[in-house]
Amino acid sequence: xxxxxxxxxxxxxxxxxxxxxxxxxxxxxxxxxxxxxxxxxxxxxxxxxxxxxxxxxxxxxxxxxxxxxxxxxxxxxxxxxxxxxxxxxxxxxxxxxxxxxxxxxxxxxxxxxxxxxxxxxxxxxxxxxxxxxxxxxxxxxxxxxxxxxxxxxxxxxxxxxxxxxxxxxxxxxxxxxxxxxxxxxxxxxxxxxxxxxxxxxxxxxxxxxxxxxxxxxxxxxxxxxxxx
Numbered sequence: 001x002x003x004x005x006x007x008x009x010x011x012x013x014x015x016x017x018x019x020x021x022x023x024x025x026x027x028x029x030x031x032x033x034x035x036x037x038x039x040x041x042x043x044x045x046x047x048x049x050x051x052x053x054x055x056x057x058x059x060x061x062x063x064x065x066x067x068x069x070x071x072x073x074x075x076x077x078x079x080x081x082x083x084x085x086x087x088x089x090x091x092x093x094x095x096x097x098x099x100x101x102x103x104x105x106x107x108x109x110x111x112x113x114x115x116x117x118x119x120x121x122x123x124x125x126x127x128x129x130x131x132x133x134x135x136x137x138x139x140x141x142x143x144x145x146x147x148x149x150x151x152x153x154x155x156x157x158x159x160x161x162x163x164x165x166x167x168x169x170x171x172x173x174x175x176x177x178x179x180x181x182x183x184x185x186x187x188x189x190x191x192x193x194x195x196x197x198x199x200x201x202x203x204x205x206x207x208x209x210x211x212x213x214x215x216x217x218x219x220x221x222x223x224x225x226x227x228x
Contacts, residue, residue, distance in 0.1 A: 004190070004191035005191045005192060005195070009187075009189040009191065009192045010192045012187060012189060012192075013183065013189065013192045013193060013196060016183060019179060019183075020179060020196070020200075022174075022179075023174065023175055023176045023178065023179035023180075024176055024200055026093065026173070026174045026175045026176070027162070027165050027175040027176040027200075027204070028204065029093070030093060030096045030097055030100065030165050030168070030173070030175060031100075031158075031161055031162045031165055031204070033097045033101070034096070034097045034098075034100040034101035034104065034161055034165075035101070035104075035158055035161055036101070037097065037098070037101025037102065037105060038100075038101045038102075038103075038104035038105040038107075038108050038157070038161065039105075039108060039154075040105070041101070041102065041105025041106070041108070041109065042104075042105050042106075042107075042108025042109045042111065042112050042154075043108075043109075043112055043143075044109075045060045045063055045064070045105065045106070045109035045112075046108070046109040046110070046111070046112025046113045046115075046116065047112065047116070047138055047143075048060045049061070049064075049109060049110075049112075049113040050113060050116050050117065060109065063106060063109075064106045064109060064110060066106075067102065067103055067105070067106030067107070068106055068107070072099065072100070072103045072164055072167055073167045073170065075099050075102070075103055076095065076096065076099040076100075076167055076168065076170075076171060077170075077171070079095045079098060079099050080092070080095055080171050083095070092168060092171045092172055092173040092174065093173065093174065095168075095171065095173075096165060096168040096171075096173050096175070100161060100164055100165060103164070104157055104160070104161045104164070107157055107160075108154060108157055111150055111153045111154055111157065112146070112150055114149075114150075115146035115147070115149040115150035116138075116142055116143070116146050118146065118149050119142050119145055119146055123141055123142060123145070124137060124142070127140075127141050127142075148218075148219050149219060151215045151219075152212050152213075152215040152216040152219060153212070155208055155209075155211045155212035155215060156208075156209070156212045158208050159205040159208035159209050159212070162201070162204050162205050162208070163201060163205060165177070166201075169181050176197055176200055176201065177197060179197075180193045180194055180196070180197040181193075
């Protein structure tokens, strides 16, 4: 058992620290860009999901159902295999950004939809009586109030997004899991490689999970104060 984590194996891993640092940076880069895409799509489709137009609600439903019922890995492979067939060649990094961003955008849109639905209908009616347009009502009145409810689950989704970058190892995405697999496969030093990967993923995701917990407690405290 101790041989799995022998000191010389750790030494070999730490000799590759520039590559390990680069792989961690790729993971963070993919996560940040994918999160931006997911937030944009989540807010857009979350708002469209409560639209009065059935066509817009239908488009949103199709997007959400496809995203939630098709595995992320399969979505990555579709982009990886289909894009070259139509003459569009993207690096694995950008395929990961798009696939993960689109995937989590569907989940975030449900979070946004739920947050908007928690706002009392009277807010919409009051804004309409004051002459606000639907866009003004949503951006100036509804979404700012819904954010207190939306933020905790969005932070959870952000942590899940980081962990899901690991699927890119199967298309040589250059991120942390790909480096760990490559190092372990080349040296057979599986213990240090995967333990270090777990530590680094934890270091990235743990603050996000704590942020989600903090926001949830703050939301509960705000509700308690507002209701007396």
